[in-house]
Amino acid sequence: MINGDDLKAMRLNAGITQQGMSKKLDCDRRTIHNYELGVSDIPSARLFQWFKYCKLDISVLLNQIKAVRGEASKNGTSKLLDVISVILIFSSIWSADIITPIYLLILLLCAGYSAYNKNFNIVHIILIIFTMTLISHMIFNFGIINSSTPEENKILQSALIYGVQLLFNFLTAISLIFRVQISRAFSKSASIELTPFDGIFYWYFFYMAIINSLALLEEIAYTYYGMSSWTLIYNNFEGLIYISWALCFCTLFTMMFTTHDAKHNKGNEKQGDAKK
Numbered sequence: 580m581i582n583g584d585d586l587k588a589m590r591l592n593a594g595i596t597q598q599g600m601s602k603k604l605d606c607d608r609r610t611i612h613n614y615e616l617g618v619s620d621i622p623s624a625r626l627f628q629w630f631k632y633c634k635l636d637i638s639v640l641l642n643q644i645k646a647v648r649g650e651a652s653k654n655g656t657s658k659l660l661d662v663i664s665v666i667l668i669f670s671s672i673w674s675a676d677i678i679t680p681i682y683l684l685i686l687l688l689c690a691g692y693s694a695y696n697k698n699f700n701i702v703h704i705i706l707i708i709f710t711m712t713l714i715s716h717m718i719f720n721f722g723i724i725n726s727s728t729p730e731e732n733k734i735l736q737s738a739l740i741y742g743v744q745l746l747f748n749f750l751t752a753i754s755l756i757f758r759v760q761i762s763r764a765f766s767k768s769a770s771i772e773l774t775p776f777d778g779i780f781y782w783y784f785f786y787m788a789i790i791n792s793l794a795l796l797e798e799i800a801y802t803y804y805g806m807s808s809w810t811l812i813y814n815n816f817e818g819l820i821y822i823s824w825a826l827c828f829c830t831l832f833t834m835m836f837t838t839h840d841a842k843h844n845k846g847n848e849k850q851g852d853a854k855k
Contacts, residue, residue, distance in 0.1 A: 583617035586629060590615075593633040602722055603632050605676055607740060609733060609798070613807075619814055675817055679716050682824055683709060689831055698838050700774050701831070703762040704755065708780070708827065711751040718743060734802045741795040748788035755781040776834045783823045783830075790819050 590600055590611075597611045604611070604625055613619040621629065629635075686709045693701040718724065724739045754761060755777070762771045793812045800806040801813075812819065 583615040586621065587615040589629065589633040589635060595632065600629075600632065604628055605719070607736065609737065609801070613810070616807075619810060678817075678821065678824075679712075683713060683716070685828065686712075689835065693835060696835075696838075697770070698835065699766060699768045699770055700762070700772065700777075701834055701838065703766070703771075704758060704777070704780060704834075705831065707754045707758065707761070708751060711747050711754070715744060715747040734799065737798040737802070738795065741791045741798065745788050745791040745795070748784045748791060752781040752784040752788070755784070774834070776830060779830050780827065783827050787820060787823050790816070790823075 590597070595603070597608050597615075600611050601608045606625075610619070614621045614625075686705050690702050690705040690709070693699075693705065719740075724736065724743065758777055759771060759773050790812060794816055797806075797809050797811075797813050800809045
Protein backbone atom coordinates (compact mmCIF):
# COMPACT_ATOMS: atom_id res chain seq x y z
CA MET A 580 0.00 0.00 0.00
CA ILE A 581 1.44 3.36 -1.05
CA ASN A 582 1.13 6.03 1.65
CA GLY A 583 1.80 9.75 1.77
CA ASP A 584 5.45 9.31 2.77
CA ASP A 585 6.02 7.14 -0.30
CA LEU A 586 4.49 9.78 -2.56
CA LYS A 587 6.64 12.48 -1.01
CA ALA A 588 9.79 10.37 -1.37
CA MET A 589 9.04 9.75 -5.06
CA ARG A 590 8.50 13.45 -5.67
CA LEU A 591 11.68 14.50 -3.86
CA ASN A 592 13.74 11.85 -5.65
CA ALA A 593 12.46 13.21 -8.96
CA GLY A 594 13.40 16.76 -7.90
CA ILE A 595 9.84 18.08 -8.20
CA THR A 596 8.45 20.70 -5.82
CA GLN A 597 4.89 20.57 -4.49
CA GLN A 598 4.02 23.55 -6.69
CA GLY A 599 5.56 21.83 -9.70
CA MET A 600 3.60 18.64 -9.06
CA SER A 601 0.38 20.61 -8.62
CA LYS A 602 0.87 22.13 -12.08
CA LYS A 603 1.58 18.73 -13.62
CA LEU A 604 -1.53 17.18 -12.04
CA ASP A 605 -3.66 20.28 -12.73
CA CYS A 606 -4.63 20.85 -9.11
CA ASP A 607 -3.72 23.25 -6.31
CA ARG A 608 -0.79 22.85 -3.94
CA ARG A 609 -3.08 21.96 -1.05
CA THR A 610 -4.11 18.79 -2.88
CA ILE A 611 -0.49 17.62 -3.13
CA HIS A 612 0.07 18.52 0.51
CA ASN A 613 -2.98 16.50 1.58
CA TYR A 614 -1.90 13.46 -0.45
CA GLU A 615 1.52 13.48 1.22
CA LEU A 616 0.06 13.95 4.71
CA GLY A 617 -2.41 11.14 4.14
CA VAL A 618 -5.37 13.45 4.77
CA SER A 619 -6.81 12.65 1.33
CA ASP A 620 -6.53 9.45 -0.70
CA ILE A 621 -4.99 9.96 -4.10
CA PRO A 622 -7.27 8.73 -6.93
CA SER A 623 -5.87 5.92 -9.07
CA ALA A 624 -5.76 8.17 -12.15
CA ARG A 625 -3.55 10.71 -10.40
CA LEU A 626 -1.49 7.95 -8.79
CA PHE A 627 -0.44 6.66 -12.22
CA GLN A 628 0.26 10.24 -13.31
CA TRP A 629 2.40 10.65 -10.18
CA PHE A 630 4.36 7.55 -11.17
CA LYS A 631 4.78 8.91 -14.68
CA TYR A 632 6.10 12.34 -13.65
CA CYS A 633 8.40 10.81 -11.04
CA LYS A 634 9.70 8.48 -13.78
CA LEU A 635 8.97 5.46 -11.63
CA ASP A 636 9.39 2.02 -13.14
CA ILE A 637 5.99 0.41 -12.60
CA SER A 638 7.05 -2.95 -14.01
CA VAL A 639 7.57 -4.22 -10.45
CA LEU A 640 4.04 -3.15 -9.55
CA LEU A 641 2.66 -4.86 -12.65
CA ASN A 642 4.53 -8.06 -11.78
CA GLN A 643 3.02 -7.94 -8.30
CA ILE A 644 -0.46 -7.52 -9.81
CA LYS A 645 0.22 -10.48 -12.09
CA ALA A 646 1.29 -12.59 -9.12
CA VAL A 647 -1.80 -11.57 -7.17
CA ARG A 648 -4.01 -12.49 -10.13
CA GLY A 649 -2.31 -15.87 -10.39
CA GLU A 650 -3.05 -16.49 -6.73
CA ALA A 651 -6.63 -15.25 -7.20
CA SER A 652 -7.23 -17.65 -10.08
CA LYS A 653 -6.59 -20.52 -7.71
CA ASN A 654 -9.35 -19.49 -5.30
CA GLY A 655 -11.85 -18.39 -7.96
CA THR A 656 -11.67 -14.61 -7.43
CA SER A 657 -9.76 -13.73 -10.61
CA LYS A 658 -12.89 -12.41 -12.37
CA LEU A 659 -13.54 -9.93 -9.57
CA LEU A 660 -9.91 -8.84 -9.68
CA ASP A 661 -10.16 -8.33 -13.46
CA VAL A 662 -13.18 -6.08 -13.02
CA ILE A 663 -11.39 -4.03 -10.36
CA SER A 664 -8.30 -3.75 -12.60
CA VAL A 665 -10.37 -2.49 -15.55
CA ILE A 666 -12.01 0.11 -13.31
CA LEU A 667 -8.61 1.29 -12.09
CA ILE A 668 -7.21 1.52 -15.63
CA PHE A 669 -10.16 3.39 -17.12
CA SER A 670 -10.62 5.64 -14.09
CA SER A 671 -8.02 7.95 -15.66
CA ILE A 672 -10.69 9.23 -18.04
CA TRP A 673 -12.24 11.05 -15.07
CA SER A 674 -9.35 13.49 -15.13
CA ALA A 675 -10.49 17.05 -15.84
CA ASP A 676 -7.84 17.25 -18.59
CA ILE A 677 -9.78 14.58 -20.50
CA ILE A 678 -13.38 15.18 -19.43
CA THR A 679 -13.43 18.94 -20.13
CA PRO A 680 -12.33 18.69 -23.81
CA ILE A 681 -14.85 15.86 -24.31
CA TYR A 682 -17.55 18.03 -22.72
CA LEU A 683 -16.68 20.95 -25.01
CA LEU A 684 -16.52 18.71 -28.08
CA ILE A 685 -19.97 17.24 -27.42
CA LEU A 686 -21.34 20.75 -26.95
CA LEU A 687 -19.94 21.71 -30.37
CA LEU A 688 -21.44 18.59 -31.98
CA CYS A 689 -24.83 19.42 -30.44
CA ALA A 690 -24.52 22.99 -31.70
CA GLY A 691 -23.68 21.76 -35.21
CA TYR A 692 -26.62 19.35 -35.24
CA SER A 693 -28.99 22.05 -33.99
CA ALA A 694 -27.69 24.58 -36.53
CA TYR A 695 -28.24 22.02 -39.29
CA ASN A 696 -31.85 21.63 -38.15
CA LYS A 697 -32.17 25.43 -37.74
CA ASN A 698 -32.90 25.21 -34.01
CA PHE A 699 -31.30 28.53 -33.20
CA ASN A 700 -32.63 28.64 -29.65
CA ILE A 701 -30.62 25.52 -28.83
CA VAL A 702 -27.58 26.82 -30.70
CA HIS A 703 -27.51 30.01 -28.66
CA ILE A 704 -27.92 28.16 -25.36
CA ILE A 705 -25.03 25.88 -26.25
CA LEU A 706 -22.80 28.76 -27.38
CA ILE A 707 -23.31 30.58 -24.07
CA ILE A 708 -22.38 27.46 -22.08
CA PHE A 709 -19.48 26.60 -24.42
CA THR A 710 -17.95 30.09 -24.39
CA MET A 711 -18.04 30.47 -20.60
CA THR A 712 -16.70 26.96 -20.01
CA LEU A 713 -13.91 27.39 -22.57
CA ILE A 714 -12.69 30.69 -21.11
CA SER A 715 -12.72 29.26 -17.59
CA HIS A 716 -10.88 26.13 -18.75
CA MET A 717 -8.20 28.18 -20.53
CA ILE A 718 -7.57 30.30 -17.42
CA PHE A 719 -6.86 27.20 -15.33
CA ASN A 720 -5.18 25.21 -18.10
CA PHE A 721 -2.55 27.91 -18.62
CA GLY A 722 -1.98 28.21 -14.86
CA ILE A 723 -2.72 31.94 -14.82
CA ILE A 724 -3.94 31.91 -11.20
CA ASN A 725 -1.14 29.74 -9.79
CA SER A 726 1.54 31.81 -11.53
CA SER A 727 0.06 35.18 -10.56
CA THR A 728 -0.35 34.55 -6.80
CA PRO A 729 2.35 33.91 -4.15
CA GLU A 730 2.76 30.22 -3.36
CA GLU A 731 2.77 30.84 0.39
CA ASN A 732 -0.54 32.77 0.30
CA LYS A 733 -2.77 29.70 0.14
CA ILE A 734 -6.00 31.45 1.09
CA LEU A 735 -5.60 34.05 -1.69
CA GLN A 736 -4.80 31.33 -4.21
CA SER A 737 -7.81 29.25 -3.17
CA ALA A 738 -10.06 32.31 -3.13
CA LEU A 739 -9.04 33.09 -6.70
CA ILE A 740 -9.41 29.48 -7.86
CA TYR A 741 -12.91 29.01 -6.50
CA GLY A 742 -13.83 32.68 -6.92
CA VAL A 743 -13.10 32.66 -10.65
CA GLN A 744 -15.17 29.51 -11.12
CA LEU A 745 -17.93 31.07 -9.01
CA LEU A 746 -17.85 34.20 -11.18
CA PHE A 747 -18.15 32.21 -14.41
CA ASN A 748 -20.99 30.13 -12.95
CA PHE A 749 -22.95 33.30 -12.13
CA LEU A 750 -22.14 34.89 -15.50
CA THR A 751 -23.33 31.77 -17.31
CA ALA A 752 -26.51 31.55 -15.23
CA ILE A 753 -27.35 35.24 -15.78
CA SER A 754 -26.63 34.93 -19.51
CA LEU A 755 -29.00 31.95 -19.71
CA ILE A 756 -31.69 33.83 -17.80
CA PHE A 757 -31.52 36.64 -20.37
CA ARG A 758 -30.84 34.26 -23.25
CA VAL A 759 -33.73 35.45 -25.44
CA GLN A 760 -32.66 39.10 -25.18
CA ILE A 761 -29.04 38.17 -25.95
CA SER A 762 -30.11 35.99 -28.89
CA ARG A 763 -32.24 38.75 -30.40
CA ALA A 764 -29.34 41.19 -30.07
CA PHE A 765 -27.16 38.96 -32.27
CA SER A 766 -29.74 37.26 -34.50
CA LYS A 767 -32.71 38.49 -36.56
CA SER A 768 -34.21 35.00 -36.82
CA ALA A 769 -37.97 34.95 -36.30
CA SER A 770 -37.67 31.61 -34.46
CA ILE A 771 -35.94 33.16 -31.42
CA GLU A 772 -38.29 32.65 -28.49
CA LEU A 773 -38.48 31.59 -24.86
CA THR A 774 -38.65 27.81 -24.57
CA PRO A 775 -39.75 25.65 -21.61
CA PHE A 776 -36.14 24.50 -21.28
CA ASP A 777 -34.79 28.02 -20.75
CA GLY A 778 -36.01 27.83 -17.16
CA ILE A 779 -33.90 24.75 -16.45
CA PHE A 780 -30.34 25.33 -17.64
CA TYR A 781 -29.38 28.21 -15.37
CA TRP A 782 -30.21 26.14 -12.24
CA TYR A 783 -27.34 23.79 -13.10
CA PHE A 784 -24.92 26.70 -12.91
CA PHE A 785 -26.40 28.02 -9.68
CA TYR A 786 -25.81 24.50 -8.32
CA MET A 787 -22.16 24.68 -9.43
CA ALA A 788 -21.88 28.10 -7.80
CA ILE A 789 -23.07 26.58 -4.52
CA ILE A 790 -20.49 23.78 -4.84
CA ASN A 791 -17.69 26.31 -5.40
CA SER A 792 -18.89 28.39 -2.44
CA LEU A 793 -18.88 25.34 -0.15
CA ALA A 794 -15.43 24.34 -1.41
CA LEU A 795 -14.15 27.84 -0.62
CA LEU A 796 -15.63 27.67 2.89
CA GLU A 797 -13.92 24.31 3.42
CA GLU A 798 -10.65 25.85 2.29
CA ILE A 799 -11.00 28.71 4.76
CA ALA A 800 -11.82 26.25 7.57
CA TYR A 801 -8.79 24.15 6.61
CA THR A 802 -6.34 27.05 6.31
CA TYR A 803 -7.39 29.21 9.26
CA TYR A 804 -8.80 26.71 11.73
CA GLY A 805 -6.96 23.50 10.82
CA MET A 806 -10.16 21.53 10.19
CA SER A 807 -8.48 18.89 8.05
CA SER A 808 -11.48 16.55 8.31
CA TRP A 809 -13.73 19.01 6.44
CA THR A 810 -12.96 17.72 2.96
CA LEU A 811 -16.29 16.30 1.74
CA ILE A 812 -16.75 18.83 -1.08
CA TYR A 813 -13.01 19.07 -1.73
CA ASN A 814 -12.52 15.31 -2.18
CA ASN A 815 -15.56 14.99 -4.46
CA PHE A 816 -15.36 18.35 -6.22
CA GLU A 817 -14.87 17.09 -9.78
CA GLY A 818 -17.59 14.45 -9.46
CA LEU A 819 -20.07 17.02 -8.15
CA ILE A 820 -19.35 19.28 -11.14
CA TYR A 821 -19.66 16.35 -13.55
CA ILE A 822 -23.17 15.70 -12.22
CA SER A 823 -24.19 19.16 -13.42
CA TRP A 824 -22.56 18.61 -16.80
CA ALA A 825 -24.37 15.28 -17.21
CA LEU A 826 -27.72 16.88 -16.34
CA CYS A 827 -26.96 19.65 -18.81
CA PHE A 828 -26.42 17.08 -21.57
CA CYS A 829 -29.61 15.23 -20.66
CA THR A 830 -31.59 18.46 -20.90
CA LEU A 831 -29.90 19.41 -24.18
CA PHE A 832 -30.60 16.01 -25.76
CA THR A 833 -34.21 16.11 -24.59
CA MET A 834 -34.62 19.61 -26.01
CA MET A 835 -33.05 18.61 -29.34
CA PHE A 836 -35.16 15.50 -29.81
CA THR A 837 -38.46 17.02 -28.67
CA THR A 838 -37.92 20.04 -30.93
CA HIS A 839 -37.07 17.78 -33.87
CA ASP A 840 -40.16 15.61 -33.27
CA ALA A 841 -42.37 18.68 -32.97
CA LYS A 842 -41.11 20.02 -36.31
CA HIS A 843 -41.54 16.62 -37.92
CA ASN A 844 -45.13 16.30 -36.67
CA LYS A 845 -45.91 19.84 -37.78
CA GLY A 846 -44.58 19.03 -41.25
CA ASN A 847 -46.75 15.94 -41.46
CA GLU A 848 -49.83 17.95 -40.44
CA LYS A 849 -49.14 20.48 -43.20
CA GLN A 850 -48.79 17.70 -45.77
CA GLY A 851 -52.07 16.19 -44.57
CA ASP A 852 -53.86 19.54 -44.85
CA ALA A 853 -52.46 20.07 -48.35
CA LYS A 854 -53.79 16.69 -49.52
CA LYS A 855 -57.23 17.55 -48.20
